[in-house]
Amino acid sequence: MVARYGSNGAGRDFVVGDIHGMFAHLEALMRAVSFRQDTDRLFSVGDLVDRGPDSRDALEWLAYPWFHACRGNHEQFAIDSDDPEQREVWIRQNGGEWWLDLNDEQQDQFRRGFLHMPLAMEVETATGLVGIVHADVPPMLTWERFMSLLEAGNNDATFYAMWSRNRILGKMSTPAVQGCVDRVYCGHTPTRQTVTLDNVHYIDTGAVYSLEGYGDACLTMVEIHPARHREHTINTSEAA
Helix, strand or coil: CEEEECCCCCCCEEEECCCCCCHHHHHHHHHHCCCCCCCCEEEECCCCCCCCCCHHHHHHHHCCCCEEECCCHHHHHHHCCCCHHHHHHHHHHCCHHHHHHCCHHHHHHHHHHHHCCCCEEEEEECCEEEEEECCCCCCCCCHHHHHHHHHCCCHHHHHHHHHCCCCCCCCCCCCCCCCCEEEEEECCCCCCCCEEECCEEECCCCHHHHHHCCCCCEEEEEEEECCCCEEEEEECCCCC
């Protein structure tokens, strides 16, 4: 449930916001930063699929040795799609139409691939330990306690990791995440630009919503090593 990565002594590390099938723009953004597949690493906050045009490419990306992704709620939709009610909600309301073009064997391949995605990741960097989780960290829990609950299969912690918006929506007092982690990167909640709340960075800048006419929709990627936090964006309303 938790994947841990040592420091990258040979290259740079980046974390990218929700992709939602916009892989062509991700590739363009990687070219813009001169990403090197032999030395650099790319971490994802999850939600690789749904709404965008290239959701079927997700398994190919998960197989790249330099690409690592947390499980988001949209991957969970696919995992839970054996339930007819869950599948209906996903396909009708949450961008899962691409799923209907897959045969049973292909659907099973995606479910198995998504089940192997961790709920959180830890990355050692030159400026401290970075935590990555799709949605949020529960308030009043240290990072270590949150990780131990995820590893134990705690349902509340799992739900929080993939679904909560409490911190970014200001629904409760949410102090900085304490413990061994220096900073945390999340996605899940689309915003016009990145949002930082204490030591938590929200980097889903709504890349896929360019398809609905939002001209300022962007995909955001942040260098987290060796630079502490350096943002790079690409406008997804323009051709990749």
